[in-house]
Amino acid sequence: MKILAAGSVSSAGFHINVMVHMSDNDYTFPHRNILGIEQLSARDITHILDTAKSFREISERPIKKVPTLRGKTVVNLFFEPSTRTRMSFEIAAKRMSADTFNISASTSSTQKGETLIDTAQNIRAMKPDVIIMRHSSSGAPQLLARHVDTCIINAGDGAHEHPSQSLLDMRTVLDHKGRINGLKVAIIGDIAHSRVAMSNIIGFTRMGAQIFMAGPRTFMPPCLEEFGVTFCNTVQEAVRGADVVMVLRIQLERQNDPLIPSLREYSRIFGVNRDVIREAKPDAIIMHPGPINRGVELNPDVADGKRSVILDQVTNGVAVRMALLYLVLGGGREDALQGGQ
Ligand code: CP
Numbered sequence: 001m002k003i004l005a006a007g008s009v010s011s012a013g014f015h016i017n018v019m020v021h022m023s024d025n026d027y028t029f030p031h032r033n034i035l036g037i038e039q040l041s042a043r044d045i046t047h048i049l050d051t052a053k054s055f056r057e058i059s060e061r062p063i064k065k066v067p068t069l070r071g072k073t074v075v076n077l078f079f080e081p082s083t084r085t086r087m088s089f090e091i092a093a094k095r096m097s098a099d100t101f102n103i104s105a106s107t108s109s110t111q112k113g114e115t116l117i118d119t120a121q122n123i124r125a126m127k128p129d130v131i132i133m134r135h136s137s138s139g140a141p142q143l144l145a146r147h148v149d150t151c152i153i154n155a156g157d158g159a160h161e162h163p164s165q166s167l168l169d170m171r172t173v174l175d176h177k178g179r180i181n182g183l184k185v186a187i188i189g190d191i192a193h194s195r196v197a198m199s200n201i202i203g204f205t206r207m208g209a210q211i212f213m214a215g216p217r218t219f220m221p222p223c224l225e226e227f228g229v230t231f232c233n234t235v236q237e238a239v240r241g242a243d244v245v246m247v248l249r250i251q252l253e254r255q256n257d258p259l260i261p262s263l264r265e266y267s268r269i270f271g272v273n274r275d276v277i278r279e280a281k282p283d284a285i286i287m288h289p290g291p292i293n294r295g296v297e298l299n300p301d302v303a304d305g306k307r308s309v310i311l312d313q314v315t316n317g318v319a320v321r322m323a324l325l326y327l328v329l330g331g332g333r334e335d336a337l338q339g340g341q
Contacts, residue, residue, distance in 0.1 A: 001075065003293065004094070006010070008184055010306050014279070017239055018232055019048065026170055027043060028332065028333060028334075029044065029047055029048075029327045029331075029332055030087070030191065031044065031154045031327070031328065032328055033141075033145045033150050033151060033153070033328065034152075034153045034154060034163050034164070034324055034328060035142050035154045035161070035163070036142050036144060036154060036160070036161035036163050036184065036202075037161060037163045037166050037167075037198065037199045037200075037206070038161065040100040040163070040203075041136050041261050042177045042206050042207055043144075045167065045170065045203060045206065045207060046122040046207075047327075048167055048320065048323050048324065048327065049167065049171050049174060049320075049323075049325035051326065051327060051332075052167070052171050052316065052319040052320040052322065052323040052329075052340055053169075053171070053319070054323075055314075055319045055323055055326070056316070056319040057215065057305050057323040058095055058316075058322070059095065059126075059315070059319065062127045064095050065094070065095055065097060065258075066095065066096055066097065066332070067096075067097045067124075068097065068099070068337060069093065069096035069097055069098035069325060069326070069337070070097040070325060070330065072087070072096075072098040072099070072103070072129040072323065072325075072329060073098065073100075073127065073128045073129050073130075073131070074093040074098045074099070074100045074101075074128065074129065074132065074219070075100075075102075075103065075123055075128045075130070075131045076088075076089055076090060076101070076102045076103065076132050076155075077100050077103050077108075077119075077120075077123065077131055077132065077133045077134075077135060077150045077152065078102070078105070078133070078134045078155065079104070079105040079108075079110070079132050079133075079136060079140075080103050080105070080133055080135065080136050080156070082155070082156070083290070083291065084289075084290055084314055084317055085134065085155045085156060085162075085164065085165070085317070086102070086134070086155070087322050088184045088300065088314070088317040088318045089132050089153075089155065089164075089321045089325075090102065091318050092319075092321035092322040092324075092325055093130075093290065093321075093325055095318070095322060096130075096152070096322055096325060096326065098130075098325065101128075103123070106174070110216055116135075116140060116143065117143070117147050118142070118246065120144045120147060120148050120149065121148060123148075123150075124148040124149070124150050125284065128150055128328065129150065129151060129329060130150065130152075130153060130325060130328060130329065131144065131148070131150050131151070131152050131153070131171055132152075132153045132155050133152060133153070133154060133155055133157075134155040134247070135156075135157050135158070135272075136156030136157045136158055137157065137158050137160060138157050138160035138195075139157060139158070139160065140158070141153075141154040141155075141157050142154075142158050143155075147160065147263070150174070151329065153193075153324055153325075153328065155193050156210050157195065159193045159194065159195055159198070159251070160195050160197050160198060161198055161199045161202075162195040162196045162198075162199050162289075163199050163203075164317070164321055164324060165199060165200075165257070165289050165317075166196065166199035166200045166202075166203040166204075167203070167324070168206065168313055168316040168317045168319075168320040168321075169176070169196075169200055169203075169287060169289070169313060170203055170204065171246055171316045171320055172264075172285075172287065172312050172313045172316050173185075173204075173341065174289075174313065175316070176285050176309055176312075177243060177285070178242070180204060180207040181207060181208030181209070182208060182209070183204075183208075183209045183210070183211045183241065183243040183244060183290075184209070184210050184212065184241055184243050184244070185204050185207065185210065185211050185212070185213075185242065185244040185246060186212045186213070186238040186239045186242040186243045186244065186245045186246065186280070186283065187201070187211060187213045187238075187239060187248065187249065187273050188213070188214050188215060188235055188239070188244045188245065188246070188247050188272055188297070189215050189219065189222060189247055189248030189249065189250065189270065189297050190215060190219045190249065190250045190251050191213055191215055191219055191220055191224075191248070192218075192219050192220060192221040193219070193250075193251035194248050194249075194251055196248060197248055197291045198214075201224060201227050202227065205227050205228055205229070209244075210228075210230070210234055211228075211229040211230070211232045212229070212237075212238040212239075212242065213229055213230070213231055213238060213268055214231075214232040214233070214234060214235045214237065214238035214239075214305075215235075215248075216260055216266070216269075216270065217260035218260065219250075219259065221261075222339075229280075229298065233319060235269075235270055235272065235276050235314045236276060236279050239272075239276055239277070239279040239280050239284075240279045241279075241280070241283055242280045242281060242282070242284050243279060243280075243283075243285070244281075244284065244285055244287060245272065245280055245282055245284055245285070245286050245287065246287045246288070247272045247286070247287070247288045247297050247298045248288070248289070249289075249290075249291065249292065249293055249297055250263070250266065250293065250296065250297060263293075264294065266297075267297070270297070270300050271287075271294065271295075271297060271298070271299060272297065273299040273300055273301070273302060274299065274302060274305075277302055277305075277307070283307075284307060285307055285308075285309045286298075286302055286303070286305070286307050286308045287309055287310060287312050287313060287317040288303065290310065290314070292310070292315075293310045
């Protein structure tokens with residue numbers, strides 16, 4: 001890849017320098033929906049991560065606002081709780097001057113029996129440009145994308161995918177390691193119920209990393225061999241020599257019956273603490289998508305320690321989501337955003 005253009009989107013003295021990384025074939029971002037990492041090629045992922053890096057600088061300015069998405073309307077449609085994802089999509093949209101609206105399950109008419117598709121079609125009738133959706137059911141954003149022609153971004157669907165989380169995780173690893181290809185990434189915890197795990201297994205392997213996983217057998221899905229991941233018997237084995245240690249929360253909300261005897265036992269056997277981290281490379285980074293159950297899957301001294309990049313992940317969440325909004329709305333395609341200028 002080479003930088004072909006360092007263009008700028010500007011108005012009233014605001015500038016975003018968007019590095020356009022293209023190969024000789026004039027790459028154009030091809031997606032109007034971001035439903036999963038599964039749909040993204042390595043090239044798409046690289047383009048999103050490069051674009052996010054360009055946008056990150058806006059959040060460092062005294063006045064954190066550019067007109068790029070002025071006139072665009074972004075709807076956050078969240079049927080599950082969220083702090084990081086919902087807020088960072090909203091901040092991202094507002095920093096780019098889009099109008100944002102939040103709809104949560106408790107305040108929507110789904111409470112009165114309206115179907116998801118009816119809700120979406122009614123939202124669409126009000127002409128938003130992007131719908132960002134979180135839902136407890138795997139496949140809900142895909143269903144929406146089949147019924148409405150508005151851009152859809154999946155903000156986490158059941159235990160399926162959480163693509164923007166995976167992209168911000170990859171951006172964070174790139175910042176700290178300079179590459180993803182060839183890294184050893186240990187993923188520890190509740191893999192089976194984690195949409196973050198699924199997106200990261202697809203994303204990191206697509207970008208050339210090797211994944212090693214550990215956790216209780218009841219938390220290990222049966223069908224991941226096709227991705228080339230390695231199951232380890234102990235956390236220590238998975239973490240040994242790792243460049244990146246990614247710790248996941250136990251997704252109690254997605255388990256009908258308890259799959260582990262107790263949280264105390266889980267913490268003793270699978271909890272990531274200073275002793276476990278000694279097995280990793282000396283410069284290994286510690287990641288967690290949040291929210292953290294402190295003292296269960298991750299000890300506070302590791303979560304808050306000098307190798308932790310957990311808050312960097314959150315910071316990158318805004319930049320990655322700015323990039324996604326920009327790209328799905330045609331950013332980088334000539335004149336695509338002119339209506340909003
Ligand atoms: N990582 C993540 O999805 O966090 P939220 O549930 O707070 O959005």
